[in-house]
Amino acid sequence: MRARPDPRRGRAMITGILAGGGRLPLMIAQSLAERGEGVHIVAITGEADPDVARYPHTWVDWGQIGRMLAALEGAGARQLVIVGTVRRPDLRRIRPDLGFFRSLPSILALLAGGDDAVLTRVVRFFEGHGLRVVGVHEVVPELVAGTGRLGRVGLEDADLADAGLGFAVRRALAAVDTGQAVAVAGGRVLAIEGPEGTDAMLVRTAALAGPDAVHSRRRGVLAKGPKPGQELRVDMPAVGPRTVAGAARAGLAGVVVEAGAVLLLDPAGTIAAADAAGVGLYGLAWPRPGPVPVPAPAHAGPVPAGGRVIGRRRPGRRDSADIAVGLAAVEGLAPYATGAAAVVVRRFILAIEAAEGTEAMLERARGLRQWGLRWRRAGALVRRAGPGPDAPAPAALLRRAAAQELGGVALTGSAEALGPYEEAARLADDLGLFLVLCQGA
Known part of the structure; x- marks a missing residue:
């Protein structure tokens, strides 16, 4: 196949690849090279696979924005694919160059909020430097999952019903920028993916299932797809052989992905x-809603609307924003009998409780806190108050939140459910936590 010409320069199109970890950047480079198209990989040190050296490439450290842009311009790249796994950089370990300082206001804005907000700003940043950002599905469309059964193994109706529940849970989390994958079995949500990724979530699911899960009758599914409004050009979800192996170890019967929106x-x-593992692999057509804004506090004050501060320490504005995001998550998941609690730091959900x-x-x-926030108080534990065998006592809940260096705790529920927490003000003060009670119906 002949290379596509670059209309601006009259020669073969050069595609830049900003490469994080994993094999996908190499798969894209190979596909482009086989089609006779030019490629230049800008590989992030400590993230990208060393095999990128098989192609024209430049290594960059986090913070070397000027070197990154210069490499793409020098190679003549007019379009850019941003792909591969990355860990959010610790600002204390960044090695900035002059281009970093020139772009500092944009970079600081990039790091605020959840994944979708960050990635949308990443696209705008590169487009502002004259690069057209394209998705993996645009340059290698053969990797996109189709509709229906993709292998030989089928799924039972109960498993497909679990997939429907998983997709409904994902949609319920649309406003809070999390929940790309959900594990469900027997109508019960086992795990909800956070920033740890699908593989780690499946390890957690396997631990819940126990050591005999791999030998037992399989049931349930991993349901995976993009979050509503997710920036697919930069962060299209993917599954592969490792995902299948993780689902098998967790005793799940299948992996069900959103057709047309997940890479294989x-x-x-x-x-x-x-x-080979006896795991059903399906592509499920699912209507995609548009972007949903992350909830903000209902007013400009430091306490969410309807909330009461119990004790001396009052939440700040950032705390109030964290509480609002957490409330949207735990209240949105209540109809599905999951998501009793969530941890939110700087409006970014670190974890949602499911079966663990x-x-x-x-x-x-x-373990998921970053950017220097791991060793100082920040963020909120937000929980639905109420009876139940897994509901911790107020004193235990507050002590656990303090041990994790959170700034405070917010509870939502009826007046009766919140009653036991009314007497916890002194303990919250002693632990240095804010305590907010939000009464609902």
């Missing part, structure tokens, strides 16, 4: 792995 890494290998319980969820969230 190594399609033939993924389907073969699913068939509040204590395990809190421990998981602490």
Whole structure:
């Protein structure tokens, strides 16, 4: 196949690839090269696969924005694919160059909010420097999952019903920029993906299922797709052989993805792995709503509307924004009997409780804190108050939140459910936490 010409320069189109971790950047480079198109990889040190050296490339450290842009311009790239896994950089470890300081206001804006907000700003940043950002699905469309059964293994009606529940839970989280994947079995939500990624979520699901899950009768599914309004040019979800293996270890019967909106890494290998493991692989057509704004506090004050501060410490404006996001998550998930609690830091959801319980969820969230926030108080634990075998006592809940260096706790529920927390003001003061009670119906 002849290379597409670059209309601006009258020569073969050069595609830049900003490469994070994983094999996908290499798969794209190989596909473009086989079609006779030019490619230049800008590889992030510590993230990208060393095999990028097989293609024209430039290594950059986090913070070397000037070097990154100069490499793309020098290669003649007019379009850019941003692909691969990355960890959010710790600002203390960035090695900035002059281009970083010139772009500092834009960079600081990039780091605020959840993944979708960050990625949308990333696209705008590169477009502002004359690059057309394109998605993997635009340059390698053969990787996109189709509709229906993709392998030989079928799923039972109960498993497909679990997939429907998983997709409904994903939609319920539309406003809070999380929940790309959900594990469901027997009508019960087992796990909801956060910033740890799908593979880690499946490890958690396998731990809940126990060591005999892989040998037991499979049931339930991993349901995965983009979040409503997700920037697919930069962050199209993907599954591959490793995803299938993780689902099998968790005892799940299938992997169900949103057709036309999820990539199959190594399609033939993924389907073969699913068939060999006895895991059904399906593409499910699902109507996609548009972007949903992240909720903000109902007024400009430091306490969300309807909330009362119990104790001396009052939440600040950032705390109030965290509480608003957490309330949207736990109240939105209540109809699905999941999501009893969430941890939110700087309006970014670190974890949502599903089947593992509040204590395990809190421990998981602490390991996901970044940007120098891990060792100082920030963020909120937001929880639905109420009876239940897994509901911690008020004193235990406050102590666990303090142990995880959170700024405070917010509870939502009826007056009766909130009653036990009315007497917890002194303990919250002693622990240095704010305590907010939000009475609902």
